[in-house]
Amino acid sequence: MSRRIARVQLDSPLPQLDRLFDYAIPDELADATTPGVRVKVPLRSAGRMVEGFVVEVDAEDDADRPLSEIDQVVSPAPVLPERLHRLARAVADRAAGSAADVLRLAVPKRMVRAEKAWLASDGAETPVVLSAERAAASAVLAEFPDLEERLRAGERLAVDAPPRLDEGRPAWARLLAAAAATTLAGGRSAIVAVPDHRDLDLLQEQLLRLVPDAALVRHDAGQSGPERYAGYLRTLEAAPCVVIGNRSAVYAPVVDAGLVALWDDGDTLLEEPLAPYAHARDVALVRQSLDGCALLFAAHTRTADVERLVSIGFVGEAPAARRASPRVVLATAQEHEQTSARIPSASFRAVRDALETGPVLVQVARPGYAPSLVCADCRTPTRCAHCGGPLHAHARGATPVCGWCGRSAHAWTCQNCASTRLRLSSSGSERTADELGRAFPGARVVVADGAHPVREVDDRPALVIATRGAEPIAPAGYRAVLLLDGDRMLQAPDLRIGEACLRWWSNAAALAAPGAPVHLVGVTGPVGRALASWTQPTYARGELAERAPLRMPPAARVARVEGDHAAVDRALRSLADDVPGLGGDAVLGPVPIERDGAPGARALVRFDYARGAAVTRSLRASVLSAAMSARGRGGGKDRRRSARIPLAVRVDIPDPEL
The missing domain is CATH 3.30.70 (Alpha-Beta Plaits)
Structure with a gap:
């Protein structure tokens, strides 16, 4: 006689359990055991119960084969569709990891109240994108010839986002919102992944102008558990939707994915820090190969990873009809100026002139006052006597504090020369604000960094001192942008530091008003030339060519x-x-x-x-x-x-x- 069995994916990090296990379905659980539901099953070797997901339900003729029985159906909600398990298995195989680790990232923790409300509902209605909103989305995409048609055809594309503001918001947000709205209007779902919550807010703001609120699902680590789980359950329904979120949004199990888009794939926030460490870009590529949907990489710069795909013809390019670029100036000290001057005279004059009409953005490398200190006599970096951590200063004349253990170094002595004198070797955002505040008396100074988050500034004259990635938006654009500490940024011991710097500087330059000067101070090499000529793809090709003989990623x-x-x-x-x-x-x-x-x-x-x-x-x-x-x-x-x-x-x- 035949019997029904369930093939279960166990929720376990142990590599030896990374496969489907067969369990017999007892008669009392026959109706409740369906593909996708959570179950508890015995693990014979460990003598305990573990949770898992039913992936398949089948019948077998060998009823005498000894099998353990499913102990409990935890929930009747089918939260693991076959398409998501297939994606998790493919991502795990590519990364030499476990499917259970991928599913732990993709499926949120169960929230009973949200699940009961979802099971009691009749499901979401198919959203309707009005003709006016669809026309508005098509008008945005029209800047890139044939982009809408190529997305509808399911192509893989790389797009260089326009480096400007549209109606007070970055143009890239309108571009991705339009691509998602067009996909939804065609009756298919769209997934857009962005690095952080600030990008997510901008994208959501633009999408709410084009798609119904009920069709938008936000997937955010900052959400409460019930909110995140309710959003996940919405993606399981047949009605199409637009899913926006951070790196794990690429796993959203929508029924019919028509588009997967990534903004700024070079941002390290899209790298998964948990096993199997799959980058959102790689997950998107795997998903596109499985679902046949369109794939869109958009950014102000081109990573070497995407450029490699373009060079081999796997990803196509969608250039804009008209090329636009900011007015970038490579600023260096003149012959009569001190080479140690942090701001050349030409950049100083540009900032002074711009302050007469509006805000000026000054990008610095690090937050704080003095992120690093050295001995004033021998220039040896200072270290904490208790833990060996680096010392830094919160303000001029303040007692140094350890960046690791937080202890104050009241009686610091140099271990190299026994000196007791300290020197500030770097300027953080707060020290830069202090210095520029004295250089431009009467100017309003705004500090924007991790400790002082600022999302937007008005159009009144102000000096906005921001760390990389924390730049606020000025609705009418900055009247000038000053990029400091570029030479120090490039000295970081990182294989991709050139790419990273070009990305930081390009994103800041895109916030400038039309025709406003962007001064890059102290950088004249290939990275500086790529920014000045706004030829980031060319720089990426050069990086790829240099890494190929060494077989360094992404060449290998x-x-x-x-x-x-x-x-x-x-x-x-x-x-x-x-x-x-x-x-x-x-x-x-x-x-x-x-x-x-x-x-x-x-x-x-x-x-x-x-x-x-x-x-x-x-x-x-x-x-x-x-x-x-x-x-x-x-x-x-x-x-x-x-x-x-x-x-x-x-x-x-x-x-x-x-």
């Missing part, structure tokens, strides 16, 4: 393998056997590291995109093998110590550092 994929010495060695040997032709220079290392207080090893593996599936499959098998070999070693304290995963793998690391 890079995986980091770390763990116990023996586990790392076994993984590298298995990789060489499983992926022939990988090359002798594919592996860098291993090098010794300290891991969880014990000695370990770390190695980097460089591989081509064509070998990606084989490499990730081999590395995942090594993780599973290491986890199984560590299972059950010892007892008591030894058993708890052995629970540490002996091997960890992260694929597609953006900056390979040994």
Whole structure:
């Protein structure tokens, strides 16, 4: 006799449980056990109950096969549709991770009250986009010839957003809102992911002008649990919608996805900090390949990752009918000026003239007053005597404070020369505001950084001192933009620091009023020239060409393998056997590291995109093998110590550092 069984995806981080498990369905749960519902099932090897999702319900003829039974159906709501499980499995396989880790990011925690309200409702009605709103959206997209038709055809496109303000708001927000509204008007859902809550507010404001409120779903980590869960349940319904949110919004399980769009994919906030560490850009690419929807990358700059896709023809370009760019000036000190002057005379005059008519934006590298201090005699960086952390000052003449432990250094002495004198080696947002306030007496000064969030300033004259990424919007645009500390930003030990600086500066320049000068101080190299000529894609192509001979990302994929010495060695040997032709220079290392207080090893593996599936499959098998070999070693304290995963793998690391 046949019997009904359920294939369950367990909610467990253990790599050895990353597969579907068969469970028998008892008669009393036959009606409630449907695909997508949450269940509790026994885990025979651990002797405990674990939660999971029913992925499939099937019938088998071998009724004598010993199977455990489902213990409980936690909820009748089918919260895991097959399309989301398929996406989670594909993302996990690409990143050598577990599907359960992906689902933990995609499916919010259950909220009973919100779920009951959703189950009692009749479902959302199909939203109607009025002809006037549809015409307005089409007019915005008309700036890019054939963009609307290409999105409707499901193409993959890269768009350079116009660097300007439209009706007091960034033009990029109107562009993405129009693309989403056009998709919704065609009867399909759209998903738009942006880096942070400020971008999300701007996008929502523009969308509410084009789509019905009931069709807009916001997916935000700042929402309450019930709000976020209710929004997730709305995306499960057949009625199309527009989903906007941060990096995890790309997992939204809409029924018929017509568009997935990303704004500013170079922002590090779109990198997932939790396993399996899949970037929102990579998830969007995987989803597009599965759903066949349109894919849109929009930004003021072009990352090397997107440029690689454009160069091989996988992603197309959609240029604007008319090219627009800000008026960028590369400002350097004149012959008669001190080379140590922070603001050249030409930039100083531009700021003074602009203050007569409106606000001026000054971008600085770091917040605070003096983010770093050095010994006044030998220039050795100051360190805390208790923890070794860096010291910084909150104000002129204030007692230095440790940035790690927060202790005050009342009687600081240099460990190198025994001097007791300190020197301010850098200027943060507050010190810059202090200096410019004295240089322009009577001017209104506004500080915008992490400690002083400011979203918008009026059009009255003011000096707006902002850290990168925290720049407020001036509705009529800034009358001048001054980009300071550029040379210091470029000195950061980061493979992608040039890309990052160009992105920070371009986003700030896009806030300038038409014709307003944008002064980049102290930078004259390739990054400065790319900003001045507004040729960010050309800079990205140059970066890609430089990384190709070194096989650095994104010219090649890079995986980091770390763990116990023996586990790392076994993984590298298995990789060489499983992926022939990988090359002798594919592996860098291993090098010794300290891991969880014990000695370990770390190695980097460089591989081509064509070998990606084989490499990730081999590395995942090594993780599973290491986890199984560590299972059950010892007892008591030894058993708890052995629970540490002996091997960890992260694929597609953006900056390979040994």
